Amino acid sequence: MIRNIQTVKDLAKQGKRLDSRSFSEYRSPVTIETSVSQTAEGSAKVQIGDTIVMAGVKLSLEKPYNDTPNEGGIMINVELLPLSSPDYDPGPPGIKAVELARVTDRSIREAKAIDFKKLCIRKGELAWFISVDILTINDAGNLFDAICLASLVALNETRLRPFDEATGVVDYKGTTDTKLPILKQPLSVTVYKINGALMVDPSRDEEEAFDSRLTVAADEDGIISALQKGGSAPLSVNEVSEMVDLALTKIGELRVIMEKK
Amino acid sequence: MAYNKRLDGRKTKELREMEARSGVIPNADGSAYFRVGNTVVYVAVYGPRPAPRFLANPTKGILRFHYNMMPFSGYGSRIRPGHKRRSQEIGKVMTGALEPVVDLSKYPNTIVDVFVELPQTDAGTRCAAISASSIALADAGIPMTDMVASVAVGQVDGTVVADLTYNEEAYDAIVSDIPVAVIHGSKEISLLQMDGEIKKEDLITALDMAVEVTEEIHCLQVEALTKRFMVQ
Numbered sequence: 001m002i003r004n005i006q007t008v009k010d011l012a013k014q015g016k017r018l019d020s021r022s023f024s025e026y027r028s029p030v031t032i033e034t035s036v037s038q039t040a041e042g043s044a045k046v047q048i049g050d051t052i053v054m055a056g057v058k059l060s061l062e063k064p065y066n067d068t069p070n071e072g073g074i075m076i077n078v079e080l081l082p083l084s085s086p087d088y089d090p091g092p093p094g095i096k097a098v099e100l101a102r103v104t105d106r107s108i109r110e111a112k113a114i115d116f117k118k119l120c121i122r123k124g125e126l127a128w129f130i131s132v133d134i135l136t137i138n139d140a141g142n143l144f145d146a147i148c149l150a151s152l153v154a155l156n157e158t159r160l161r162p163f164d165e166a167t168g169v170v171d172y173k174g175t176t177d178t179k180l181p182i183l184k185q186p187l188s189v190t191v192y193k194i195n196g197a198l199m200v201d202p203s204r205d206e207e208e209a210f211d212s213r214l215t216v217a218a219d220e221d222g223i224i225s226a227l228q229k230g231g232s233a234p235l236s237v238n239e240v241s242e243m244v245d246l247a248l249t250k251i252g253e254l255r256v257i258m259e260k261k
Numbered sequence: 262m263a264y265n266k267r268l269d270g271r272k273t274k275e276l277r278e279m280e281a282r283s284g285v286i287p288n289a290d291g292s293a294y295f296r297v298g299n300t301v302v303y304v305a306v307y308g309p310r311p312a313p314r315f316l317a318n319p320t321k322g323i324l325r326f327h328y329n330m331m332p333f334s335g336y337g338s339r340i341r342p343g344h345k346r347r348s349q350e351i352g353k354v355m356t357g358a359l360e361p362v363v364d365l366s367k368y369p370n371t372i373v374d375v376f377v378e379l380p381q382t383d384a385g386t387r388c389a390a391i392s393a394s395s396i397a398l399a400d401a402g403i404p405m406t407d408m409v410a411s412v413a414v415g416q417v418d419g420t421v422v423a424d425l426t427y428n429e430e431a432y433d434a435i436v437s438d439i440p441v442a443v444i445h446g447s448k449e450i451s452l453l454q455m456d457g458e459i460k461k462e463d464l465i466t467a468l469d470m471a472v473e474v475t476e477e478i479h480c481l482q483v484e485a486l487t488k489r490f491m492v493q
Contacts, residue, residue, distance in 0.1 A: 037381040038299050040333035050287045054380060056333030079342060082327065083305040083376035085288050090327055092343065131339045133332040135378070137303060138286045172337050 001086060008209040012197040017206070023199035024246060027051075030254070032149070032261040034157050042158025042180075046150040048201065050140035052084075055150035057158045058131045061168045064124060072119025072127035076105040077134070078147060084136035103188070103228045104134070104148050107217030111186040111225035114155070118181035126168050128160070130180070141203040144215050148188040149254060153261070155180055186225045187258070188217035189250040191243040193233065198243055200250050214240065216247035220255065264418035268428050274474055276412065276424045281393070281485035283400040291401025293485065295393035298426060299383035304393040306401040309371035316372060322365030323372045326355040328390060330379045336427060351387050352377075358391045358411065358442040358452035364404040373403060384427040384438075385413045391442050391452065396482050400489065409451060410478035411442035414467040416459050421467045423474045430456075439464070441471035445479045448472050 008018055021027070027049030037043040040056035064071055078101040082088045093101070108114065119128040132154060134147045162174035192202045192213045199206065212231030218224045224244070229235065235243070271277070277298030286292035289305035296302075309322050316323055328351040332339050355377070365373065375397065377390045391411035399405055414423050418434035430438050437457035444451055450468070459467070 037301075037331070037333055039336055039381045043333065043380075052286075054331070056331060056380070058333045058339035060338050077332070077342070081329075081376065081378060082307075082374070083286065083289070083303065083378050086307050086310070131332065133339070133342075135331055137378075138288050140287065170338070 003208045004205045005209040008205050009195045012195040012199070015197070017199065019203065023197055024250070026201040026250065026253070030257050032153055032258060034153060034261070040154070041161060042154045042156070044150045044153035044157060045137075046146050046153065048142055048146050050138055051142055051146050052137035053134055053143065053146045053150045054137055055132060055134045055147070055154035057154045058133070059158070059161060059170070060129050060131070061121070061126055061163060061170055062129045064120060064127045068116070069124040070120045071116035072129055073116065074105070074108065074114060074130040074132065076101045076108070076132045076151065078104070079133065079135045080139065081136050085139040087139070099228070100143055100147055101134075103144065103215055103217075103226055104151055107148055107186045107188050107226040108151070111184045111217070111219050111223070113182060113184040113186050113219070115181035115183055121165065130155070130158075139204065141207050142190065142201045144190040145188055145201065145254070148186075148217065149258065152185060152187060153258060155182060184219040185255070186217045186219045187251045187254050188215055188226065189247040189254065190215040191246050193231070193235070193239065193243070198239075198246060200246065214243045214247070216244055216251070218248055218251050222248055264420040264432070264434065267422060268432070269426060273420060273422045274470060276474055276477060277426070279478070279481055281396060281481045283396050283485045283489045289397075289401070291397045291399070291403070293393040293396035293400060295389050295396065297385060297389050297424065299381055300385050300389045301379065301381050302386065302389045302393045303378045303380070304390065304397040305376045306373060306397045306403065307376070308373035308401075309365065309368040310374070312370055312372035317370045319369050320366075322368035324356055324360055324363050324365060324375070325372055326352040326359075326375045326377065326394070328352045328355060328377045328387070330382060330386070334379045334382045336383070351390075354452055354454065355387060355391055355394065359394055359398065359409055361449075361451050362405050362407040362409055362444060363398060364406060367404065373398075384425055384430050385440070387411070388413050388440050388442070392478050392482060396485050399486055407444050407446045408479060408482055409442050409444055410475035410482060411440065411452060412471055412475055412478060413438055413440045414471045415439050415457065416463050416467065421463055421470060423470050439467055439471075441468060443472050443475040445475075
């Protein structure tokens with residue numbers, strides 16, 4: 001695939017982007033669709049420009065881990081589907097998918113966004129475990145932000161299934177009105193540094209042309225719950241400060257879009 | 262007790278509500294979205310692109326299908342991602358279903374990859390995937406001599422019906438589930454499988470029904486493509 005890497009770098013120096021957006025401008029519209037999978041306990045489809053991802057939540061009743069006998073748990077899995085880009089091949093998740101999943105996992109886990117104790121039904125015996133699977137439908141850049149947003153919306157949409165308390169068998173065809181015990185709403189925004197310029201919501205060309213990137217996740221109070229620096233170029237403390245400021249502003253804007261939905 | 266009234270109230274030949282769109286995945290060379298009842302499928306076509314050397318055929322291009330159910334797409338607990346014998350087999354029979362109408366003789370040493378993903382399922386997934394793939398291949402501009410539409414027919418407790426749901430497949434009686442793919446012009450069958458039991462006469466009745474009802478799917482396929490390419 002031919003990428004406009006040099007052009008993106010040259011334009012960045014002149015304060016411009018290939019698609020004529022400003023550095024702090026997201027592609028539009030950002031759309032959120034819910035209930036995109038009737039078989040999931042909660043689901044969401046997020047579209048940012050041409051980037052489309054789908055998240056689905058499945059619940060199961062399992063024995064809690066020995067070190068946290070009165071807590072449920074969460075697992076986040078990202079699949080970069082070969083359906084979504086000529087860059088991806090079939091097979092087990094590669095390092096890109098693993099990083100996306102782990103950063104999203106930390107943004108939720110470290111924010112203490114879910115009250116895992118409330119997921120416990122019988123101490124040491126039975127608790128709800130949450131599986132969030134996020135799959136790419138079309139990768140046109142900025143999967144970090146799209147995946148974090150889709151995961152959170154899918155978790156917010158999730159309703160528990162009825163179950164038999166004695167046997168721990170879940171009735172996957174039944175429905176209840178009970179939501180997950182969600183305490184915080186962490187979202188992430190990734191800021192890219194290209195040829196000295198800081199920008200958000202990169203296209204695939206911009207992702208390939210980057211020097212470094214910083215993903216910042218924060219809750220509604222602006223408390224940061226995950227950071228991930230990528231790329232080979234180092235960042236100064238001042239640059240980190242500027243990137244976090246930009247990320248927090250954009251997280252606020254994403255939150256407005258999410259809450260409107 | 263005979264199966265006089267279908268569980269969801271449909272007539273014997275009546276298909277579930279359907280929806281089809283093409284060009285839904287911008288990165289792909291061709292793509293389609295297809296829904297029949299609660300079964301939803303996305304298909305993306307990539308190619309013709311250079312084939313891996315161990316597969317390359319110097320006389321014609323290769324058509325290859327990859328079928329996958331998303332982890333949250335089943336009625337039940339999470340489906341673990343990864344290679345499954347069922348998915349492999351469905352990919353293989355799908356290739357057989359579309360190969361008769363796809364002409365890759367002008368593209369030696371290339372491969373056309375068709376990726377099938379299902380976000381939610383309620384039976385008939387391979388049929389929905391074949392109907393969607395036919396749209397996506399046409400959308401990709403792959404040389405084709407015809408379109409293929411697919412539906413499952415079968416017998417539920419003595420009654421021959423079209424487009425079975427999961428609840429009908431699981432009906433507590435003798436049930437047969439027969440996925441069929443029909444080439445539109447010749448009315449020939451390019452995919453035929455069966456689970457369950459059926460008498461020969463009933464099988465022929467069911468196949469005749471499949472040929473008849475796939476006409477409705479064909480119209481929807483054509484509509485999805487004309488909507489995308491029609492210049493007003």
